[in-house]
Amino acid sequence: MDFNLLWFILLAVLLTGYAVLDGFDLGVGMMHIFIKGDHNKRIAMNSIGPLWDGNEVWLVTFGGAMFAAFPEAYATIFSGFYVPFMMLLFALIFRAVSLEFRSKREGRAWRGFWDFGFFFASFLATFLFGVAVGNSMIGIPLDSAYEFTGNLSDLLNPYSLTVGLLAVSLFAMHGTIYLYLKTEGELQQAVKGWMWHTFGTFLAIYLLVTIWTLVKVPQATQNFRDFPWAWIVVVLNILAIANIPRSIHANRPGFAFISSSCSIAAFVFLFCIALFPNLAASSVDPATNSLTIYNAASSQKTLGIMALIALIGMPCVLTYTTIVYWTFRGKVQLGEHSY
Amino acid sequence: MELDVVLLSRIQFALTIMFHYLFPPLTIGLGLLIVIFEATYYKTGNEVWKRAGEFWIKLFAVSFAVGVASGIVMEFQFGTNWATYSRFVGDVFGSVLAAEGIFAFFLESGFLAVLVFGRKRVSKGFFLFSAVMVSLGSIFSSVWIIIANSWQQTPAGSHVVQMMRDGTPWFQDGQPVMRAEIVEFWGVVFNPSTVNRLTHVWTGCMVLGGFFVLSICSYYILRGRHLDVAKPCFKVALVFALVGSLLAAATGDSNARMVSKLQPAKLAAMEGHFVTGEGPTGIHVFGIPSFTSDEIYLPIEIPGLLSILVYREFPPETAVIGLDAIPEGDRPPWQLPFIAFHTMVGLGTLFILFTVLGVFFWWRGTLFKQRWLLMIYVVMVLGGFIANEAGWVAAEVGRQPWVVHPTVVKDPATGFAALNEKGEVHYEKIPRPTPDGSDGGMMVVGLRTADAHSKSVHADQVLASIVMFSLIYILLFFVWIFVLNTKIQHGPATPESGDETTVAGFLSAAARKTESMTRPGQASDSAAAPGQHIVEQDVHPHAPTDGIDYVPDRPTNPKDRNE
Numbered sequence A: 001m002d003f004n005l006l007w008f009i010l011l012a013v014l015l016t017g018y019a020v021l022d023g024f025d026l027g028v029g030m031m032h033i034f035i036k037g038d039h040n041k042r043i044a045m046n047s048i049g050p051l052w053d054g055n056e057v058w059l060v061t062f063g064g065a066m067f068a069a070f071p072e073a074y075a076t077i078f079s080g081f082y083v084p085f086m087m088l089l090f091a092l093i094f095r096a097v098s099l100e101f102r103s104k105r106e107g108r109a110w111r112g113f114w115d116f117g118f119f120f121a122s123f124l125a126t127f128l129f130g131v132a133v134g135n136s137m138i139g140i141p142l143d144s145a146y147e148f149t150g151n152l153s154d155l156l157n158p159y160s161l162t163v164g165l166l167a168v169s170l171f172a173m174h175g176t177i178y179l180y181l182k183t184e185g186e187l188q189q190a191v192k193g194w195m196w197h198t199f200g201t202f203l204a205i206y207l208l209v210t211i212w213t214l215v216k217v218p219q220a221t222q223n224f225r226d227f228p229w230a231w232i233v234v235v236l237n238i239l240a241i242a243n244i245p246r247s248i249h250a251n252r253p254g255f256a257f258i259s260s261s262c263s264i265a266a267f268v269f270l271f272c273i274a275l276f277p278n279l280a281a282s283s284v285d286p287a288t289n290s291l292t293i294y295n296a297a298s299s300q301k302t303l304g305i306m307a308l309i310a311l312i313g314m315p316c317v318l319t320y321t322t323i324v325y326w327t328f329r330g331k332v333q334l335g336e337h338s339y
Numbered sequence B: 001m002e003l004d005v006v007l008l009s010r011i012q013f014a015l016t017i018m019f020h021y022l023f024p025p026l027t028i029g030l031g032l033l034i035v036i037f038e039a040t041y042y043k044t045g046n047e048v049w050k051r052a053g054e055f056w057i058k059l060f061a062v063s064f065a066v067g068v069a070s071g072i073v074m075e076f077q078f079g080t081n082w083a084t085y086s087r088f089v090g091d092v093f094g095s096v097l098a099a100e101g102i103f104a105f106f107l108e109s110g111f112l113a114v115l116v117f118g119r120k121r122v123s124k125g126f127f128l129f130s131a132v133m134v135s136l137g138s139i140f141s142s143v144w145i146i147i148a149n150s151w152q153q154t155p156a157g158s159h160v161v162q163m164m165r166d167g168t169p170w171f172q173d174g175q176p177v178m179r180a181e182i183v184e185f186w187g188v189v190f191n192p193s194t195v196n197r198l199t200h201v202w203t204g205c206m207v208l209g210g211f212f213v214l215s216i217c218s219y220y221i222l223r224g225r226h227l228d229v230a231k232p233c234f235k236v237a238l239v240f241a242l243v244g245s246l247l248a249a250a251t252g253d254s255n256a257r258m259v260s261k262l263q264p265a266k267l268a269a270m271e272g273h274f275v276t277g278e279g280p281t282g283i284h285v286f287g288i289p290s291f292t293s294d295e296i297y298l299p300i301e302i303p304g305l306l307s308i309l310v311y312r313e314f315p316p317e318t319a320v321i322g323l324d325a326i327p328e329g330d331r332p333p334w335q336l337p338f339i340a341f342h343t344m345v346g347l348g349t350l351f352i353l354f355t356v357l358g359v360f361f362w363w364r365g366t367l368f369k370q371r372w373l374l375m376i377y378v379v380m381v382l383g384g385f386i387a388n389e390a391g392w393v394a395a396e397v398g399r400q401p402w403v404v405h406p407t408v409v410k411d412p413a414t415g416f417a418a419l420n421e422k423g424e425v426h427y428e429k430i431p432r433p434t435p436d437g438s439d440g441g442m443m444v445v446g447l448r449t450a451d452a453h454s455k456s457v458h459a460d461q462v463l464a465s466i467v468m469f470s471l472i473y474i475l476l477f478f479v480w481i482f483v484l485n486t487k488i489q490h491g492p493a494t495p496e497s498g499d500e501t502t503v504a505g506f507l508s509a510a511a512r513k514t515e516s517m518t519r520p521g522q523a524s525d526s527a528a529a530p531g532q533h534i535v536e537q538d539v540h541p542h543a544p545t546d547g548i549d550y551v552p553d554r555p556t557n558p559k560d561r562n563e
Helices: A003-034 A038-048 A052-069 A071-080 A082-104 A108-138 A158-182 A185-216 A218-226 A230-249 A253-275 A300-327 B005-020 B024-044 B047-081 B083-117 B124-153 B185-189 B194-223 B227-262 B264-271 B305-311 B335-364 B371-397 B459-490 B503-517 B530-539
Strands: A278-280 B158-162 B178-182 B283-289 B296-302 B402-404 B429-431 B442-444
Touching (some): A003 A038, A003 A052, A003 A108, A003 A158, A003 A185, A038 A082, A038 A108, A038 A158, A052 A071, A052 A082, A052 B047, A052 B083, A071 A278, A071 B047, A071 B083, A082 B047, A082 B459, A108 A158, A158 A185, A158 A253, A185 A218, A185 A230, A230 A253, A300 B178, B005 B047, B005 B371, B005 B459, B024 B047, B024 B124, B024 B194, B024 B227, B047 B459, B083 B124, B083 B185, B083 B402, B124 B185, B124 B194, B194 B335, B227 B264, B227 B305, B227 B335, B264 B335, B264 B371, B283 B305, B283 B335, B335 B371
Antiparallel strands (some): B158 B178, B429 B442
């Protein structure tokens, strides 16, 4: 294995960490709009209160790692998706602010405004992530200098928009299961019903996107012919998805959450398999204009130094993450410092 | 008029970074003070320090949140608006930025959660440890980002090479595609300006953190409120700000000397020094720059002082390099760096003056009777913000037109810039590769800001995002001020509340918690409803006022916890 492949895998790990962890807090944000009563709304917000900031760091580090390891891809993708990324930044800032300031003051209008902002920003961010994934799957127009030559309407194609909805339904389900774990009593009973609804919605969109991908996106399945072992992950993903309703039914929400986490991890893995070895596939002249893990990479020396930094840093990161999640285990309690 | 995408991207970067930079120096400085307060509490067990810690952590958390929210923008903006720059520097700059993510951001965000939400969930020792980790995380963050920025100012440990494509050198439209790559990692980390700039940034953080605490404590002392917490915090912050101000002057001097050697154009711009001339160079203590010509109105000049400071010679003899010795296309606009630099130095002088005065009155035992001085402290925190921003304006505008500054050729004998036959400063060059192998001449090893933007992004898109950022940052700013004000008006917890260890205190807290749960709409929302506190204090004179915080981790009766 060379450093380029190692960094492709490390980026996949960071993306998985982000999708699994921020996935549930974005999901909580989307479900928040359905929760009735100020107290319950605060319970929901505080279920992610100490965690969302750390979860978002996975995204920031993913961006930084991509900048370091594959600067050409970082430059092309971020400048090519300019408008969606600006909307994403807007959503992420607005979400953080809504969460931080919502409960700092009484008043229906004040709290209502931030409640809607929290929902909308969570929805928008999730949807945009899905749209970005969809576009990466079908490829974007790149010229011979690897510059994006399309415009916004190219990015808003039906396939990518549907993948956006898949992301929304997936994170909504993931967040709902998380909420079920963190709540008690009546609120938990309401959340239980939502677990079924979100699962049903997710399942329908999942089937639609799977069929669409198999039929209309041939390049996405090419690698599965080259690496037949990747089918194992497809099967594992289906098993994980199937285990979600089974665990909910058996009243074992912990297993349901682990299953939805595994399913998200499998989605990221399958996405990476579909892309490999591309980071940004060009829809124009794919053989020469696509950015791969080789032509987009930093020097071997830098990839090696970065690998060492990751080797030192990642165990620390996992340690802090574990400490924080362990500290805030159990049901949500509201206190003086709560949101 | 055609909108200029480079100019718009620069405006956007300036807007977003200047908004963001209100917060990091504040949280770094305040974070250190919180460590001092919490460590004192840990050592002495004196509840005053605990209440102080809790209060400042609240203000810290609000500011940190805005800093994080605005910081995400910075991480992405290199790619969105400065794609050509990102391609050029990614190998070096990107690596340093990624290191910041791995080593600093996770540390900060993880332990901040413990600091803000976890006092009841962790031991006293672990809580202090978390405070130290948050502070350390924010300091690591400053280390890596200053390394990244310093490398652009004074590149080292790297070389600029042509990129390969499909195994052959890459030419785009006949021009070689170049980029910087790491040669020696520690050379990048300890590039010639890192240490100087980092220490100066830290002193800026100390000044801002110190004056922030001084401001709020002075306000309380003037109003006669929360004196038990305000006075001890004031004294710690005064010493902290004094040390910061004095070190800022010392590191500022060594920074200016470093700049005079490595970026003479920047020093000339900051000083408004146009003509090198013969003999010693003076300093403009004051002046109003003309924006249409190279002139300074109402100048107050101390002759020879710049030569004394730069060359450490007395009597001064040697002329300092002026803007006329910089090749014409490589001169920075001097007005902004001049104003920013003089603002920073002027404010720095005031910081020293007023902290020394404060310590003097403390020694005389009349510190808290000097109402005029306390009033000055209340507003001086604005100076702390402005000085930090101004320093960066001077540093960043002063390095224009370069985004990655080329290395100035030095005279090995003096260590200062060597002048070429035209009497001008010149830069290290490498041969320019050509597709047919012919002589392509020499090229400067640097990147101009004008060439660094994203080629696929249009001006109207950047204009739209500037409008978006402006609106959301205005909103964010006012909400931040509003919440800060609410928390300051609410103040630290009152002394009676520190009694959570007794059974009575605990039970009454639990009782109140249950009671408040039954009142929808105002459930346990103490931070948002200061008025509610007063009412409840009247009802339960001996109950902990912030007792709702002291609930057991596991509820005894789950039904009580739902509406």
